[in-house]
Amino acid sequence: MQLYERGLIYRGHRVIHWCPRCLTSLSDEEAEHSEETGSLYHIAYPIVGGKKNSSVTVATTRPETMLGDVAVAVHPDDERYKELVGKSVRLPIASVEIPVLADEYVDPAFGTGVVKITPAHDPNDFEVGRRHRLAMPVIMSADGTMANAVDAGSRVPPELIGIDRFEARERIIRTLEKAKQLIRVESHQHAVRHCYRCDTVVEPRLSDQWFVKMQPLAKPALKAVRDGTIRILPERWEAVYINWLENIRDWNISRQLWWGHRIPVWYCDKCDSVIVSRTDVAACTKCGGEVRQDEDVLDTWFSSWLFPISTLGWPDKSSAALAAFYPTDDLITAPEILFFWVARMIMAGYAFMDAAPFHTVYLTGTVRDMNHVKMSKSLGNGIDPLDVVQAYGADALRYTVVAGMGMGADLMLDPKDLERSFAPGRNFATKLWNIGRFLLSNIGSQPVRSIDELRDDELTLPDRWILARLNTTIFECDSALGPARPEKGKWDGGSSGTSSPTGTSRRRRPALPAVTMLKSRVPCSPTPSTTRCVSCTPSCPSSPKLCGSVCPLP
Ligand SMILES: [Zn+2]
Ligand SMILES: [Zn+2]
Ligand SMILES: [Zn+2]
Structure with a gap:
């Protein structure tokens, strides 16, 4: 409103994209492009009042729409056709006379430099039609079968009425061939639009x-x-x-x-008023007549x-x-x-x-199957994440997706071979798990002190080496997050660049929460200097007493 x-x-x-199967119009984005090899048909349109057998040749990929032609056009500067502008040609099959006109839109280098103008079935032709005030006959029904639908007189001959557009194309080509009006057919690479929902070839209408x-x-x-x-x-x-x-x-x-927000517009057929309203309209606001809502x-x-x-x-x-x-x-x-x-x-x-x-x-990447096809419900090439969780664990699933998908990069997974896709993630998680088990079994019931409490001279050379490597890893981890890196410290509640005994597991927690939680089993160590738990994180809100030997996660 x-x-x-x-x-x-x-x-x-105007001319919009129409899906003859879904029987609805589509936006530009819903009518998806694909490059296809089709045929370009060269068809002769005889010149009215010209020499015997004189004709112009028109090239089209959709000959069935020729029944809706209202003109042929050439570029105004095209010397070859200067003579022709203002004359008429006879449209084959429909057998009506249509004018030859000049319009800047025509590309003299395409085909013969003469194009057919079908305003009701092509968006560019529609613009040409509007500029030259041409008629706009619609020669197809909504379902894509041939019909004298709107302003079409009897352009579509009886034998083609009700015939599907692609079958009609074949029949028209055969008829033209017999009449020696099909000059030649060449293979042609062009963009065809398909309905995003059902893949049917979209018809401009x-x-x-x-x-x-x-x-x-x-x-x-x-x-x-x-x-x-x-x-x-x-x-x-x-x-x-x-x-x-x-x-x-x-x-x-x-x-x-049928499904959606109904357009809040009412029409009065008596006085042609169009009423746009936030509330339902019972009668015409101008003449009091009956109104009907836009369907x-x-x-x-x-x-x-x-x-x-x-x-x-x-x-x-x-x-x-x-x-x-x-x-x-x-x-x-x-x-x-x-x-x-x-x-x-x-x-x-x-x-x-x-x-x-x-x-x-x-923008993330897209999960694709081994043929690079996007996984989707309608194609049935997806993977049920619950199956993966059952067989490999939630961490393996999460890690595989996160690790395989750099910013904007696609991830390929094999729906037929879950082992190949998810075993590496499971193995990695198992490795972390085992490291954790090993550490725990060596700690025994000794309280673990925070790294901050240790004096430098308490650290052995191996300790220092391990901590240095850890700091490097933290730094690389943060840099690898690149421009998408959240503000310092926001990533997982930890602070960047400071050494901490739990740094590696903390950094993996967003991707591997289940396994890295092992760390929370480290015996808690209350210290005299603080009344808060320092084992899991300096900011853990639990008091040491409450925290006990099993720290809650921060
Ligand atoms: Zn469709
Ligand atoms: Zn009215
Ligand atoms: Zn704690």
């Missing part, structure tokens, strides 16, 4: 949807990353983020699905992008939670939702709170 009131939400009549104007929202989000207000780690993702925001297109937020729901990300503020009480801007916790600090997530979610949360943060929702975005 706030965005609508600011003029940033509008109803647009002209329809009415609600859009968000993104450029004004993107501006502060772009600035924040450029001036360092927000850091994205690994840093190479910053360029990707900036490139996306610089080229951002308006966001289609209508979805023709579509909002893109799920249109709710998700509010996550950092809606969870804290927004739109109540005086909420105590919002005051206490906004902005937050770090967002840890996967790179594949950088645009879907992260960038949009940043935009929403600026749009509704005038502040970024977090200062650091930490």
Whole structure:
């Protein structure tokens, strides 16, 4: 509502990505690109009133859409076709005359330099169609079968009506071949968009949807990353983020699905009023006539992008939670939702709170199987973590994932061979466990003194060597955490760079909590100088008495 009131939400009549299986429109991000080898068909369109057999050749990867052609276009400076502009050609099969026009959009180097213009089934052609005020016939049903759907007259011949678009492609090619209008077919590498949900090839389609104007929202989000207000780690993702925001297109937020927030818009068919309202509308506010609510729901990300503020009480801007916790600090997530979610949360943060929702975005890697395919429920190539915990222990699982995934690097695990993936983690945990057992069995019931209480002359040469190595390890450990390293001392409650007898186990605790807890069995040693426990950590809040021989973890 706030965005609508600011003029940033509008109803647009334009070509969007449509999934013929899910029967819904998709955003640019939901229509995923993949490079594919298809065919480029060169088709002859006869020139009306030209010499016998004179024609222009048009190249297309989707010949079935030719039934929706309303023009062919050439570049205005293309000398080859100067004569042709203003004349007409006859569209094969549909058998209608369409004009030849000149438009800057045409790339003279692509194919023959003549392109077909299909405004209802191609976003670029839609723009050309709008510039030249062309008709925009829709020649497919929502489910991807051929039909004279909207403004199409009888362009689709009876024998093709109800036929699936890909079958129609084959039939049209056969017909053109027979009529000697198929000049040639060449193999062609091009980007095809697929539905992110069901992988069906997306069909560009002209329809009415609600859009968000993104450029004004993107501006502060772009600035924040450029001036360092927000850091994205690994840093190479910053360029990707900036490139996306610089080229951002308006966001289609209508979805023709059953599940979701229903769009709060009512239409009056009597006086054509469009009523946008925070509360339900019973009758038209202008003429009192009957109204019907928009049947579509909002893109799920249109709710998700509010996550950092809606969870804290927004739109109540005086909420105590919002005051206490906004902005937050770090967002840890996967790179594949950088645009879907992260960038949009940043935009929403600026749009509704005038502040970024977090200062650091930490992008983890992705867990993949041995074929580099992302593990997912729908593919069934995942690993049930509980199986791993059963067989190898929780520490082995946690250590394997943490150790295998440097910042932004992917982790490969074999779902068919858990032994190969998790045995090294288990072996490492076992080693630590055994070291702990060994130490404990040698300590006996002797109280253990804190390192700080030991005078230098009490340390043997091996002691000093061990402590030096420990300090080096602590230093390397901290450096390896790199730019993502939390502020000094925040990592695990310990302080960086100071020697402590429990340094190594403490540093491993975030990754191996179960095994390193062994250390808590060290007999506690109350000292005269302090009333607090000094065995586990100088800041352990337990009194020595309470702590007893088994220290609680800090
Ligand atoms: Zn789909
Ligand atoms: Zn009305
Ligand atoms: Zn203690």
